[in-house]
Structure formats: C-alpha cells, structure tokens
Amino acid sequence: MTSEGHPEHSARLLAPNFITETIERDLKTGRYSQIVTRFPPEPNGYLHLGHVFACSLDFGAALDSGGRYHLRLDDTNPEGESMEYAQGIQDDLHWLGWDWGEHLYYASDYFEQYYQYAEKLIQLGAAYIDSVPGDEMRRLRGTATVAGTPSEYRDRSVAENLDLLRRMRAGEFAEGAHVLRAKIDLGNPNMKLRDPVLYRILHAEHYRSGAKWCIYPMYDFQHPLQDALEGVTHSMCSLEFTDNRAIYDWLMETLGFFPRPHQYEFGRRSLEYTIVSNRKLRRLVQEGVVTGWDDPRMPTLRAQRRLGVTPEAVLTFAAGMGVNKTNRTVDIAVYENAVRGDLNFRAPRVMAVLEPLRLVIENLDETREVQLSYWPHDVVDASADGLVALPGGERVTPELATRAVPLGRELYIEREDFAVTPPRGFKRLTPGGRVRLRGAGIIEAGRFEMDEAGQVQTVYATLQPDSAKASGVIHWVDAASAVPAEFRLYDRLFSVANPEGQENIEEIGDADEVERDAVEQTVEETQNPVNADFLRFLNPGSLRVTHGFVERSVAQGPADTRYQFERQGYFWQDPVDSRPDALIFGRIITLRDAWAGRAGEKATTEKATPERATTEKATPEKPAARATKEKPAVTAPAAQTLTPQQSADVARLTALGVARGEVSLIVTDPRLSAYLAELTGPYAAVVAGWAVNDLGGSVREGHNTLPLSDLTELAELLAGGSISTRIAREALAEASGGGQETPVQIIGRLGLRVVSGSAELERLIGAVMDANPGKVAEYRAGKKGLSGFFTGQVMKASGGQADPQKVAQLLEKLLG
C-alpha cells in the first residue's frame, strides 16, 4: 500500500461516508487538485487497536481518492515522548502494510517555522505575551456562563511582545513566567476561543531537538500550521476537537493560508473489554499486570502481532467499521470474528493436547503411522486455485498437504474429553462409551485408574472395527513421539465490557484497599462502582498456563506457523519466549464453541474463564428514558405571555388561514415574523408553511435570500394547477440553494409540469408493474405497504412530475 499509486487495490478501502463525500466534492469542484491526508500520533506510547480505525480512515481516504498520505509524529511536548515510541509507531504501521514513502514528518522539524509564525502573529497584533501565573489565567478565563476578563498584559505593544518572545526563546525566563496567547475573544461562548495559549516555556530535553528549544508550541497552534505547511487538504481528527476547529480556522485566516487545509471530526471507535487510554496502558506495564507493551493480552498492535493476529485481520476489522460523528463501542466479537475468519484459511490443522490424560490402547501392540491431512475438506473446496498451504507456506495439491502421525499403544487425550459421570449432551469419552480418535479409528473405553485424590490417571481402551458407532470425535497425540510444550491460554484482560466507563466516579479515598474475591467482584460491584478503578476489573483468568504435548510434525515445522490445534483454537509459538528445546505456544484465539455456551451443563469448570455468553456486559445502565414515557404533555408552551405586537400577529396570521402550530412558531421567532410581516393574499397559508417548514432553518439563522414575493408567485402557480406541491417544493429547495433564479423561473427553465392525464399515468404505472412483477405479486398477496414503493417508482419514472394523488388512486385500481 504505497502512498502514490497502488495497483492491486481497485476496490475501495472505505465505505462512503460524510468525509469521503466531502473529499469527492472538493475534487469535483476543483477546490483541491489532489487530496493529502495525515495520521498524526504523538510518540508517547505505542499504537493500539483504537488507532487503527483513525489510521485507516486517514490513509484510506487518501488512497481511495488517488491522493497521498503522510505519517506525522506529533512531538511538540517533550515530556513522555521518545525515539523508541516514534520508531515503534513506524514499525507497527509498516507491519499493517502502510507505506508513506518519503512523507514522514516530525512536528519537531518545524520548530523554527512555528516560531517565525508566532512573531508574525505578534506583528499582526493577533497574539500577545501574557505573564500571569497559570491559576490566575484560569480564573481570568471565566466559566461557561461568565465571560473572561482581559489580563493586564493583553494590550502590550508589538515591540514589547516581540522582545519578550525573543527572550523567552533565549531562555531568559523560568517555566510558567510567560506564555504566548492568541488575541481572539475572551467573551466567546466557545471556551477554546478565549485567547488560547500558543507557546509555553519548558526547560526540557526533547528526544530529537535536545535542549535547543525551551519554548514549545501548543497543539492548537502547531497542528493547523503543520497541516498547511505539509500541504494537507483534509485533516481528520476525533470528535473532542470539534471546538478546536474554531482556532484552526482563525489561524488559517489570520495568517492567510491559501489553499488551506480544513479539519473534519469523526467519532471514535473503542472496543469492548479493552482500554485505550495511554496512561492506563502504561500503568498496566509499570505495575507488572502484564509483561510489557507486547504482552499478548494488550490491545497494542505489537501485542496483537506477538499474539499471532495477522495484519490482514486487523485491517479487515478496521475496514468493517463505519464512519460517522458518534463515539461508539464495538462488540469484541466483531474483532474476534475477523481474527478467526482470517486464520480459518491460513492455519493448517494439527493436534495438540493441552491438559494430557494417559490413554492406553490395549489391543494395539505396535506403533503405526497414519497420514493426516492438514486441511479439512471445506477449506480445500473453497480454495480458488485448488491448492492448499503446507505449514511452511508452500502451496501444493491437497493430496500432498498431509503429514505422518505415529499412533502407538500409549496416547494422550485431553483431560476434559473423558468424564466418569458425563453431563447431559456429552459427546466425548465415557467408561464403556465409544468415540472416534481423529483420523485413527474408534475406541471404546474400559477400566480407568484414579489416584487417591479421585483424579483419573489412566484410561484403558480398545480399538474397535470401523463399522462401530461413535458418539463424537476427540483429538490425541502419540505419547512416545509427541513433543512437550507449554501452552499459554489468553483471555480478555478485563472482566467487564467497559472497564474505563466503569471508572466514571472519582477515586474516593482509600477504600481501594478493601480486598475482594476476584470472582464476586464482577457482578454487583460493576453496578455500583463507588471507588472505581479500572484495575479492579482485571480478569484474574486472563492468562492460564498448561503443559502438554504437540504432535511430532509441529516441532519439525517452521517456528512461525500459525496452526489450528483441532478443537482447541489457533496457536503459534510465542515469538519471544519459545525455544526449539522448550516450545511455548500461545493461543491466538479460541474456536467458536457452541458447547461452551451451555455452561451449566458442562462438566469441567474453568471458573477463571469468563464465558462469552455469561460475562457481565455491564455497560452503564441505559438511562431511564423509557420510564418517563408517560410524562406530562409538553405541548402547551403557548401559555407564555405575548407582547401586544405578537398578539396582533397571531390574529393577523390566523385570519389569513395559517395553521396554528406555524403561527406560534412565527410570532416567537423575530426573523421569521419579520420575513412574513407583509404576508397577505389568498395563498398566505401555503406560503407561511413553506417559510416555516422548507425555508425554516435558513430564515431563522438569517441567511435566507429568497424574497417573500417569490414564494407568493410560486403559490399562485401552484394554485393554477399546472404544477404539483412536490414540484413547487423542489423548485423552492433549489432556489434557496443560493442561485439567482426564482422558483418560478426554475420551473420554467426545466419545463416542469404536473402530469395528471390518466392515460399517461396508466402507461407509467404499467411500465413500473411490468418491471416489478415480484412486487406486484407481493402486493396482491397482501403486502399493502408496497403501495409507497410503487408510488415512488412512478414518481421517479415521471421525473418527479406525476401527480402523486392521482398516481395513488390509479395504482389502487390497477393493482387490484
């Protein structure tokens, strides 16, 4: 996926959304000749699954529109940033397959240019040095309801401001002594516009620029500037920056950038059972809850990579997500499904026993070898080229994709595949029961030995003729040839769906120290999260380690193969800890397990593992909106007192026949009532309706350009019967779009006329019916809701000119 050109992806990366639509429009109107986007992570942590969505949007939008994308390391705050993170981010992005070519930028490479723009802003009188302490500045900024007050330094001269800024840069001042602020509007209801800070003093070592700078630009100053400097056209960011857009636009206009970038905001996508807060992830690492940023249970990309998830799976997951302006939390199953779906066609099937139980086949004296296929028939059938992969990746015909597995007298089977007293529906081995050993034949269990604790030690079985019936299939390994291995069985790090959301109440005092049993903590506490702290929702069973065996072939194959251990899940060797003489396999993901859902009937109990079906979802309680269904009617605000003028208007409009709801709306809105002050004549009611319902927003917001006379003229035309309401309103909509024509002129130019002749309408209806025989049948079978569909089709066929009421009448007749 290179930034420029990118042959094999003719398909779109992104489903159409409000941002891609804007991009297409901007391209079409020539606002930009090429789209340039950027993904701007701050190198103060590693990328995680939450970033993938933003990154796919940024990069995908550019790629889909034939544009170019940049990677930008947004490193303007030296605290917490490092080259390790900057490099890690690039590695992870490359792993995903992104390639920005030479378009790698560091904000810190632009420090000198930012500074020059700061001086320019001062010279324009648009910025000043403020020298009040931080808490004083906060006080002066006011509150949501109280305007801010200017600091005593707000009106310093250009010369003084310039001098101070230069001395700030020279390092003459201590941290906090001065800041550079934009001079915008201290009374603005948007708090972001109350003279935002542009530069601050920080005597800190920057990981790239060292000690060269002791003043650092703030996001609101740096980000728009760098977008402009890089030639970015569409700058996407998440919703919480919506208010910041006002600063963005102010800066671009004040400094006169043209063409200039524009900011668009989208809703974030978070994932159930995971946290994405950098601070919290760091805490998990620091407190040793996990082994590091790449602990396979972490949501970071490097962790998912180590886990064994493929970049394709991650990208598929991201691509499946829609873009809109709502923050949303995605069901973890969507991610898991992407991972499984990818692995199903990628991972050869082999056998491994995670928790071994010794099984002796009493009627088998010598070891034999069975040839087992790496792939089930359905994967073979689904192969496009008829070939399937060997563990090393080589693609061969299905007959060659096999391995020899020894079958000796002594085997290991999964401990949970043998039950002395089986639960209902158990399809595995029981004393006296029969089961198929995958690929090796049917056995019947006989006696078994237990230790003094009641644990089964050995099961004795006999091989049966192939004609025998078996209740199920279990996997196994040959004891003599199997290779011992450690298995790491990962599960969700958190036991509740929304560990961060649970934390919605300030940590209170030291009740933290209350010790709780991990199991009981899940249910009632999540509903009552006093003293909430996300660490309290850790899943104690997020890592389970077992020791068992893998079949011989696995140890002989490549170390980086992802396998499906049949009936257990997808695994691969831990790339960090596994060694040839001490194999360690991590479970990438379980198989879907319909049986697991029936937890109550299950014999083996893994208390530590939260079952998907039963795990507390614990999303914050849906507010009691539904409970207030029978609230008192809110439809009587008319009781408010009206001014004499308003009362007169009410009388006048009512006399003209204007609907009551519209009247009260008109008189209470100054602009609307001014617009309709001259309203008169026989068509007043229609005109008022249009003014309120069709032009409503623009009139009330003061940017309507259509004179009232245009509406009256249109109403006259409508009354004449040559056009339909629909045509009138379409013309209205187009005329209010800002053109020079009146609605009537538009109708004349387009030659719009209502079509109401029965013959012509019947012809149209006939054509629609012929084109949709299935729908006609459905309608006649009773699906009357389809009448709207037919009306719509006829309207479309007539170019919107058919008389809908006539159409409806005729339709009813013709459809029977």
Place this chain on the structure above:
RNA sequence: UGGGGCAUUGUGUAAUGGCAGCACAGCAGUCUUUGGAACUGUUAGUCCAGGUUCGAAUCCUGGUGCCCCAGCCA
C-alpha cells in the same frame, strides 16, 4: 445552568422524501471424522411528542438522553 456534537434491532452500520436492508451476536435447524467451518430459517430497530407532505429514519418545531469544552496535554 454557556457553547459544541450526537441519537436506526443486543452491537456496528445502510437507506440522501418512496419496500427500514446488511454484518456480528442470539435462537432453531441442516451438514460434518474439529461441539470448528459452511449452509438454511428466525427473533429484534428509526429516542419521545407534534407539524409539513399523497408518502418522513430522512424536512420543520419542541422535548428527552448521552458525549465533549473552562491544561502552560494532544
């Protein structure tokens, strides 16, 4: 209580005034030498109340709920 943003089945999304569709999850079943995969069927939704319109998830009004903003973080 100032400003801004948002609201479609359990979850994520589509429908740009004309059949409320899709995926995941759920449920039922078929098939199966993986309780996997695949396949079939199915449950379930336009936040509420008005209005405009032949017709509203979509346009208008009012309400409700959730999120963001008062860092010298990004």
